[in-house]
Amino acid sequence: MLPTCAAGQQRRLECAWAIEQAIVATYQVQNEVSAVSDRLILLQNKICEDALTVINRCESHDELDFLFPEIIRFKNHDLAVLDSWQNHVDWMRSLPPEASLPSSDLKLLSSADFNSSETHYSTINLAEPPEQLVYESLAEKSHFASLRDQLLFLFEPELRREYEFYISEQAGITGYKTLVTSNLQQASDLTVGNLYYYFKNRDESKDETELVSAN
Template sequence: MLFEFTPTIKAGIEAGNYLEVFSNGVSTGIARDTATGKLVGYAISARVGDNLVSPLFTPVQFLMKGANMVQTYIDFQKNYREMSFVQVGLKSLQTNIEILQSTTDLIGVGTVASVALKAVNLHQILKLKKGVEQIRFEVKNGFINLNQALKDQGAEIRQIIEDVAQDISFEQHRIVLVQGYTLFIQAHKQLQAAIRLQDFSQRNAEIAEVRSMLLKALANYTNPRLLEEISAPGRLRTFECTWAIEQAIATTYQVQNEMSAVSDCLWRLCDKISEQTCMVIDSCQSYDELDFIFPEISRFRNHDFAILKTWQAQVDWMRSLSKSEIELLVNSDFNTSEAAHTFYINQATVLTIPPEQLAYEDLTEKSHFYSLRDQLIYMFKPDLRFEYEVYINEQASIAGYKTLVLNNLQKASNLAVTNLYYYFKIRDESNTEETLEYV
């Protein structure tokens, strides 16, 4: 994810007068004067490749603007009432949970029809998100009225929704989700009231109670029964809801200025996301499932994961500052002559096919099922790619392919590495079988 600054700040960075602040190799989205150390500005947008950052469910509001970040960290008792980023961010998480869990009304449990998966794929999710934000759809107990939201999808989709609603196994699944969602809503409302309290001790006590409610909500979504006999798409949806709740838990620590706890929460969440995403990919059994999860996981990895990493970088950077550096930052004067606002997201892009979908369709013409699945795992397990490179290098050396050395393989695309791996794997297994026939 690359941050974009105002023209003046960008020109200053290019001239060497300003410096983009990094923490643990990740940009914080703010810029400092190289001579004085003062903050001079913060990013107005961020891009992933050629596209504006547009996460699947992680609110960009959790990335605080430079001035607010410093002021809140220094005197959070004075500024906590102005933490609009918390209010907007939690509301966004609520909306996203409603969308994510509602689509289980089509996914259900067990085998999923291809037409059902297409009706709630990445592109459809982005359109549903916009519809819910504009209050176009009815929401009850955390579930969108899919008959209303997907009325243009045809009779087959309406029949699947009806069939899933009659399924006893799914109804038990749905009850657990409703219980978790109800706790999340209660916690959200209580946090809104808690951060307005004047008494410091009482405020902290109520926020701790909010956190306890969120942990109970999380326990519902992580109930082992929810993961029994469900497909990879259903498992992904369940995990996505838990990741949203864990972000809410991190915000409860942030409004208490417990930055060490925030950093720890985000570190553990990113680690959990990597592990659980790989579980989803490993459980993928068909092209229909892969068609569903590949673009969505790609979108999350490129956008949401980057936001979480930047959020943690901002927190860790503030924690690393000395008292003198903090005092210097307090006296920083931001350039207000140019537009400076929260990151801009072009919502019109939801009407177009997501680039992740287009990229996946291109890959399917050049790869097979197992190759595609491994390319997806690479996003979270780069060590697996290295193992493949080593194997290719060994087999290529035996076969006399002198160009397939590690240095060249490291520059190759994921597509090339994975396809080469399976080429040599099949070749190796065939040679082994032929050898055994003569033993």
């Protein structure tokens, strides 16, 4: 059974990802490059799906304080490492048999520590990781719901497009002529998230006022 705490679920999933990564490395040592590529694709997709699940389960500022920097780190660093690994393996698959890398090079690649301090910030490092600093800066300019949705944007771009459409639609009604979709596409996730909730709260307040007046 999954823990009810989003942060606890995140930790459990990280262990599952690490196990899967170790399995992929065993295929790498055996020079099973097709299996390596296929499993790396599955692992990256699984991490993205799991991240969405965890973010959607986040219900408090305390959980978000932990999850935001953690998930940003996985998105910007760990997934990038896995993608680089997959690209390298796919390049190896494209080589003719006589151009394949020697087994010593394959073992060196497969033994690379993708859970080292280069991809996960060390807990004994006294300096705050950059992801924490980014989160603290965003938290000063936003609120819980918007911050959580900004994380969702990273893994669900379609959600951001839905928000852009809603903002543009509401802006047209209220006379904000510059908030058209083409301009919103250039805006930051912070801006889109905040604008969405600005108009959403405004729209809900209007509905409540109209309901009270009708009664």
